[in-house]
Amino acid sequence: MKRWRVGxxxxxxxGGGAGETWGVxxxxxxxxxxxxxxxxKETDAKAGREHIKAALMGVASVTKVQG
Numbered sequence: 266m267k268r269w270r271v272g273x274x275x276x277x278x279x280g281g282g283a284g285e286t287w288g289v290x291x292x293x294x295x296x297x298x299x300x301x302x303x304x305x306k307e308t309d310a311k312a313g314r315e316h317i318k319a320a321l322m323g324v325a326s327v328t329k330v331q332g
Contacts, residue, residue, distance in 0.1 A: 268294035269327050271317050274310045277303060289314045299329060 272290040279285060287310035290298040302317065304310040321327075 268296075269321065271314055271321070272298070274307060274314055276307075277301075289317060291317065293327075293329065 270292050272292060275288055275290075277286045277288040284305075286303040286305060287307045288304070289302045289310055291300045291302075293299045302310075302313055304313055
């Protein structure tokens with residue numbers, strides 16, 4: 266699990282027809298972003314980042330679902 270990481274909060278462009286959004290990316294074991302979480306406010310993104318980090322603490326493994 267040590268190779269998976271949560272990126273920094275970043276300002277993103279408009280998302281889903283809305284105005285500016287803020288995002289946090291989750292990077293896989295190869296260092297590639299595999300999912301981005303978008304939030305309407307920077308404060309929400311910062312809180313979300315902390316929740317994502319907390320959810321990954323102590324995880325033995327993460328498996329990508331191939332679709």
